[in-house]
Amino acid sequence: MNSKQRRQMQRKVYRDWANTIAADEYQGKFFSDHIIDNSSFVDFIFLGQHKDKEVVWYACISTANSDYLESVSKIALKRSYVKLPASAGYDPFYTIPSNVKGKLRMYEMVDDPNFPDEPALNEARNKLHANQIINILNNREHPMPRWHIEADETYKYGIGLNITVDKNFINISDIYEFVESFNTHGLNIYANKDLTPSALNTLELGVELSEDKNRIVKITNS
Numbered sequence: 001m002n003s004k005q006r007r008q009m010q011r012k013v014y015r016d017w018a019n020t021i022a023a024d025e026y027q028g029k030f031f032s033d034h035i036i037d038n039s040s041f042v043d044f045i046f047l048g049q050h051k052d053k054e055v056v057w058y059a060c061i062s063t064a065n066s067d068y069l070e071s072v073s074k075i076a077l078k079r080s081y082v083k084l085p086a087s088a089g090y091d092p093f094y095t096i097p098s099n100v101k102g103k104l105r106m107y108e109m110v111d112d113p114n115f116p117d118e119p120a121l122n123e124a125r126n127k128l129h130a131n132q133i134i135n136i137l138n139n140r141e142h143p144m145p146r147w148h149i150e151a152d153e154t155y156k157y158g159i160g161l162n163i164t165v166d167k168n169f170i171n172i173s174d175i176y177e178f179v180e181s182f183n184t185h186g187l188n189i190y191a192n193k194d195l196t197p198s199a200l201n202t203l204e205l206g207v208e209l210s211e212d213k214n215r216i217v218k219i220t221n222s
Contacts, residue, residue, distance in 0.1 A: 013157040017045060017056050026172070029179050038169040040066040048183045050151075056158035061178060064146040064166045065205055069133075069216070072142050076132035084125045090115045126214050133216050134202060134209060143197035147190040166193075 001009070017031070024031045032044035041062040048057055086092070094112035097105055111119050136142055145164070152160030161182075167174060182189050202208055203219075210217045 010157050014047065014054055014056055018047060021045070021047065026176075029176055032175070036170065036172050036175070038171060040170070042170050042175060044175055046179045048179075050159055050186075057161050057182075058155060058158050059161040059163060059178075061163040061165060061170055061175065063168065063170060064144075064164050065168075065200070067148075067164045068142075068144055068200060069205060069207065071144060072133055072136050073129075073216075075142060076129050076136055079132050080125050080129040084121060084128060086121070087115050087118055090118050123214070130209055130213060130215050137199075137205060137207075138201045140199035140201060143199040145195045145197050147193040147195060149187060149190055151187060 021031045022028045026032070030044045030046040032042060034042050034044070036042050041060060043058075043060050046057050046059065048055060091112050093109060095107040095109050098108040099106050146166035148162075148164040150162045152162065154160070163178065165174070165178075178189075185191070206219045207216050208219050209215075
């Protein structure tokens with residue numbers, strides 16, 4: 001695809017999304033196929049400008065607490081694999097044929113029979129992962145800003161936006177507010193916010209180990 005064809009395609013994608021957004025339920029402001037009701041994150045699409053060009057924004061807005069827990073969980077998972085690495089050659093997505101529906105062959109995911117010790121190892125790793133999360137939280141090892149926005153220009157026909165907001169939940173009004181403010185201030189939308197990184201412990205985040213010590217759960221009534 002040459003540069004002219006690419007520009008033509010970008011304009012077509014923009015027009016198509018303009019029509020989709022206009023027909024969606026959100027007053028022509030954005031499109032989302034998520035159920036938005038006290039959500040921890042929402043994917044949505046809206047139109048705007050970037051570097052004096054019309055663009056499609058592919059956005060994900062998340063609460064600071066959910067982003068924080070996800071980031072800590074990734075760090076803890078890496079640590080748990082360092083301490084309990086998977087066996088060389090182990091396939092965590094091992095599947096076998098189960099049945100055929102019409103011409104479609106169905107597959108079922110099962111434990112890789114070539115590694116009989118791996119299920120027990122995986123259970124031990126899950127417990128280690130959960131405990132690592134607790135340790136990182138209570139040691140306040142991983143401070144993060146409560147407000148954050150970052151553009152991702154690797155998208156083919158638009159620009160990605162990763163957004164963190166210091167709110168307990170995301171509702172429709174939050175997205176309306178964001179789109180209006182972003183189309184005015186752009187990536188400087190949170191310039192007046194406190195961007196000092198902070199870390200939360202388990203009580204502040206409202207999480208604890210499950211009874212089987214295998215995962216992290218929300219504290220009841222938190």
